[in-house]
Amino acid sequence: MKYIFQFLRILAFCFLGEILHALLPLPIPASIYGLALLLVALKAGVVKLEQVKEVSAFLIAIFPLLFIPGAVGIMDLGEVLARLWLPAVLAISLVTVLVTATAGRVTQAVIRWKEARHD
């Protein structure tokens, strides 16, 4: 029963997220509203960690599995991908490395700069 309640609690936040997504004219999907609301509820103590812990850990652990049906959709994109293969490969590989490196290095630089200022 504990797991059913945990799952229902998480689903309730998904539903709240869907309502916000339908009501607000912002380009933010239901999942992000739901994530933010659950975080606020945890911080405010409305939801206790033990009330979502196991099921959320399970869902996060199986994350890669959940992308498989979408990934298989590539089988219907043969023509588009054949035409775009070089820019697509560069976008997927080179740009991803560039973004990881930029975001990581900038974060690290600001952290070190703040630490140096405090010492």
Add this chain to the structure above:
Amino acid sequence: MTELLTQGAVWGVLLTGGAFALGTVLQKKTGQVWCNPLLLATLFILLFLRLCEIPYPEYKASAGPVSYLLLPATVSLAVPLYEQWEALRKNAAAILSGIAAGVVVSLAAILALAWVFHLDRASAVSLLPKSVTTAIGVDVSGELGGIPALTTAVIILTGIFGNLSAQAVCKLFRITDAVAKGVGIGSASHAIGTSRALEMGPVEGAMSGLSIAVAGILTALLCPLAVNLLP
């Protein structure tokens, strides 16, 4: 045989889970990074559907319950964030600067590719949101005149590439701080990259999860501006 299969209700979920389990076993056995369960499972299923001549929409419908869990799983990322709240609060300025820099570089690099390769508008728009979570990226692409199916594919391949390369990229660019690693991985390769960040450590995982949300929202806000700069 094929009809027997597709008339049943469970085959899509069973095939997805089975292929993923097989991929996981292969990764354990070989210990190779590129033997990624998501990548292997996708290839197995592609092969299976081709051999049995099952069209993709039929598989997609039968595997629906798997995709359905994406929403509650994304919402669940609030839990590691809550558990790492101190690290988040302490480094808020650094994290936001890092994510913003990543988003701007991503959009600028795709614009550059669009200019160099003379991409048509629909293709370029489909590539623009390639670093963010599918939930946001596909909406952005559709809204601005892209091809949502192409965006989905590019987003997932970006995630797999990010997942496979995360460790090497962090080493190459000497990113050693746990918070910085998480921000880099989550900003570039969303939830699929985040599953690697979670393996690196709890701080890496939580920061990567946070970056999915912030990078996604920033991209959704900046994409309409970037579209104006397309050739």
